[in-house]
Amino acid sequence: MNYLRLSIPLTFLLLNAPALRADVMYQCIDESGHKSFSNIRSAGKGARCTAMDLGPAAGPAARGAARTPTPATFPKVEEDTQKSRDMDRRRILEGELAAEQKNLEQAKKDLAEQEAVILPNERMQGGAISGGKVAERVQPFKDKVALHERNIEAIQKEISKLR
Known part of the structure; x- marks a missing residue:
């Protein structure tokens, strides 16, 4: 019973803590x-x-919400100039995307070639293949494929953000 008597005021105090x-x-x-x-x-x-x-705007949530307006003396860019810059950026990103896709194709081709080849030192006695040695040799090629895939994803994300 004492627990219940103490918990009610404590709960009330904790619920009002942000106001304090x-x-x-x-x-x-x-x-x-x-x-x-x-x-x-x-x-x-x-x-x-x-x-x-x-x-009142001292809390972290309030600080993030309060934005200062752009000063009147801040240089403005003409709409045509901004459109031109955006088009240039799109063209550059699309060029990077095409190059990255070409690099990904080449990396996948190199990976397939490496997976198809079994080197003499990767064979164990009796002719069995040591999967660990093959995986260790092929891992850099897999990493390169993954890198190009991440790059393509990042470039596509940037292109989707353009106006």
Whole structure:
């Protein structure tokens, strides 16, 4: 029964905890010149404390949401110029995509050739093939194929972001 009596006020306190955060912090400098920050004014004997008003937008979520407007003096790009830049970027990315696809085809071809070849040192006594040695030799070719596939995916993602 005591547990229930204690849990109700504790639950109420925990639910209201976000409302208890401090909007004012204090910067305190002690006698030796060390700075400290606290939500309590007295940070030590002989310390000078000044209030730092953080305001309602002090939390991390509020800071991310508050955006400053673009200054009027910020240079603007003409619409035709921006379209030209976007088209150039698209052309460059499409060229990179074509080159990467060609590299992927070549890497797959090299991998297939390497998987088809069994070197003499990869055979065990009795003519059986050592799968571990083959896999170790072929792994760099598989890695190269995977790299080109990731590059193609990244370029396609960039192209999809273009206007």
